[in-house]
Amino acid sequence: MSQEVDNIQPSYPLFRTDEYKENLANKREAYEERHPQETIDEVFQWTTSQEYKELNFNREALTVNPAKACQPLGAVLCALGFEKTLPYVHGSQGCVAYFRTYFNRHFKEPIACVSDSMTEDAAVFGGQKNMFAGLENAKALYKPDMIAVSTT
Structure with a gap:
């Protein structure tokens, strides 16, 4: 060329x-x-x-299964099915904000879900430190019996 x-x-x-x-x-x-x-x-x-x-x-309202939006969203939905389990998303804050908004609209109630809010640098150069710090904070703040970790 x-x-x-x-x-x-x-x-x-x-x-x-x-x-x-x-x-x-x-x-x-x-x-x-x-x-x-x-x-x-x-x-x-x-x-x-x-x-x-x-x-x-003239179309009427349509009900959509939120778990079909993306796989990480389905992982959060799965984690919510276990008693005293906190869904933890290893990814950006934007993804978790989207998941929470999506579930709030679907279930009409607040949903607990946290993330380690990785930046572009952490995603490229490894977000292990973000994940360890985030898991410690989530455990200290919410005291769940189990934390289900998924990634975006």
Whole structure:
């Protein structure tokens, strides 16, 4: 390709060159299973029609099993099934905040779940210290009989 060590280009102008346009077109033809343009246009016309809008707005509420969202969420749900067990997620605070919000909405009550709130550095260079400190804190604060550890 046209990239050189002395002259690294950002993606926006680089992907606008003829060489890359040709490469992407060849890739699309050889490997992607693209629908014919007529089919794409037909679906677009229908999804922007009044009929589609009415069908969409007439849908009724849907119940979703929260354990099907992701595997770590299912692990937390499993841990909640054991008496006096605290789910402990080895991962970022964002994941646990998502799990707790998801379960609060589903079960309509607060859910106990903690994490070691790893940063990007801890995830890359090893989060063992975060995990040990987090487990000690969780044990001291909540005094569970068991801590179920899962990871994101």
